[in-house]
Amino acid sequence: RKEVEQDPGPFNVPEGATVAFNCTYSNSASQSFFWYRQDCRKEPKLLMSVYSSGNEDGRFTAQLNRASQYISLLIRDSKLSDSATYLCVVNLTDSWGKLQFGAGTQVVVTP
């Protein structure tokens, strides 16, 4: 079983709609959580960190459920530019920044 599991998608979303997806992690002692975004043939870039109380960054909302060991990402008012692969990332107990990446969820926003 992988440490971090994601639905690969693709999630096909009409422009302006809302899309949400989850990822699950296996290590209950995981310390911190992130969503990274990766465009086709580009490097991953940090989208947002995920805090215990949940947090928003513009149209993006991230939630953490420690009891069920999953995190979620919700994108409101989807833009064409939101089309990308979203990587769920977990920092294991090591505080030196060793991250475990999920395989990614592909989102395709259509006009």
Place this chain on the structure above:
Amino acid sequence: DARVTQTPRHKVTEMGQEVTMRCQPILGHNTVFWYRQTMMQGLELLAYFRNRAPLDDSGMPKDRFSAEMPDATLATLKIQPSEPRDSAVYFCASGLGSGGPYNEQFFGPGTRLTVL
């Protein structure tokens, strides 16, 4: 705009040849990571360094891969001999490990390696 740089961006080589990939982390960052990305496996951590010291290279095939940081501005990843299954995109990332759990990693553009 500080960025991680990687060279070469693309490399095509034949099986058995040595491949060297280079990375220049963002100035001042003390943690450097090497990842490999394939369609099948996704992003895998190969090795990482803190203050130039190797902390973990358990993700790396030891018989053919080696990673070093000759100085704070250069990290290298070598494959010798290369095999077709090494074909992948190799990313270098750097970060400023503050000791807390929320440390952003900044990725370079990657080296796209094809071994024939």
